[in-house]
Amino acid sequence: MNDNIIDHLPDSNKFLDERTTSRIVFLRKLYALLAVQYVVATLALRFITFDDASSIATEGKTETVYAWIKDQNVVGIVFGVLLILIAIVVYFKRSWFRKTPVNVLTYIVFTLLLAYTLVFLSDSKRILALFVVSVLVLCISLLFYALTTRLDLTFLGGTIYIIGSALFSYLAFLIVTDVAFFNLILLGLGIVVIGFYLIYDTKFLLVGQSSGSQTEDSFVGSIVIYLDVVFIGFRLIESFGKLFKRNRF
Numbered sequence: 626m627n628d629n630i631i632d633h634l635p636d637s638n639k640f641l642d643e644r645t646t647s648r649i650v651f652l653r654k655l656y657a658l659l660a661v662q663y664v665v666a667t668l669a670l671r672f673i674t675f676d677d678a679s680s681i682a683t684e685g686k687t688e689t690v691y692a693w694i695k696d697q698n699v700v701g702i703v704f705g706v707l708l709i710l711i712a713i714v715v716y717f718k719r720s721w722f723r724k725t726p727v728n729v730l731t732y733i734v735f736t737l738l739l740a741y742t743l744v745f746l747s748d749s750k751r752i753l754a755l756f757v758v759s760v761l762v763l764c765i766s767l768l769f770y771a772l773t774t775r776l777d778l779t780f781l782g783g784t785i786y787i788i789g790s791a792l793f794s795y796l797a798f799l800i801v802t803d804v805a806f807f808n809l810i811l812l813g814l815g816i817v818v819i820g821f822y823l824i825y826d827t828k829f830l831l832v833g834q835s836s837g838s839q840t841e842d843s844f845v846g847s848i849v850i851y852l853d854v855v856f857i858g859f860r861l862i863e864s865f866g867k868l869f870k871r872n873r874f
Contacts, residue, residue: 649771651841651843651846652778653771654843655827656742656767656827658708658843660739660761660764660768662735662847663757663758665755666739666740666743666744667757669740669744670744670747670751670757671754673690673744673871674744691744691747694741694801695745697740697745701742701745701746704745705742707738708735711731711738712848715735715845715848715849716848716849719841719842719845719849722842722844723842723845731844731845731850752808753801753813755794755798755804755812762790762794763787763819763820766787766789766820767820767823767824770782770783778823778828780821783820783824784856787816787817787821790820791813791816791820792813794812795809795810827846827850
């Protein structure tokens with residue numbers, strides 16, 4: 626839909642176009658915030674897990690920051706639980722976190738906890754680190770898609786950016802790493818699945834499609850999106866259950 630067509634739309638359709646514009650603005654903010662989360666996580670993984678020169682002195686001996694974090698099991702578990710609790714509380718009590726500066730502060734705490742947890746869970750083969758970088762590329766691709774379109778994000782249009790980001794990550798890791806070919810294939814497939822989930826969740830669940838639906842706060846959306854994937858799984862199980870029950874009777 627180009628500008629000339631939009632200018633000649635009836636008033637009712639113009640309202641819908643304004644609603645579409647509002648959704649796109651929200652999605653731009655959301656994908657930018659998700660990208661920032663994974664920029665922080667990528668930097669943490671890069672300078673902690675990949676940089677053996679970073680070290681601290683503990684009990685008269687020097688060890689790498691990564692080794693120290695991996696040894697702090699209690700801290701890692703506590704931070705992981707706090708991360709999950711924040712996601713749960715924000716998911717069910719969204720109205721508490723929609724005002725500034727509460728939403729910003731919650732987002733910052735969540736981002737830092739996410740980065741620490743990913744570093745704590747990272748493996749020696751650094752597959753998780755490659756996954757985080759791939760998600761970052763995906764978020765940047767979807768952000769670019771949201772910045773360049775005047776229409777609602779669609780699965781058809783998003784497919785180009787999703788598959789493109791997966792192929793880019795696959796080729797880059799194939800060249801610069803020695804990760805097994807099968808693992809790179811699984812990584813690419815995982816990015817494709819996450820990409821379609823992001824479009825579905827952000828467009829249909831966080832924003833909604835009706836003209837009367839309210840746009841969620843972008844900071845809140847960047848947190849609850851992690852818990853949505855769990856409830857989508859429950860919804861799919863429920864749908865399959867209804868389908869089998871219908872066929873049975």
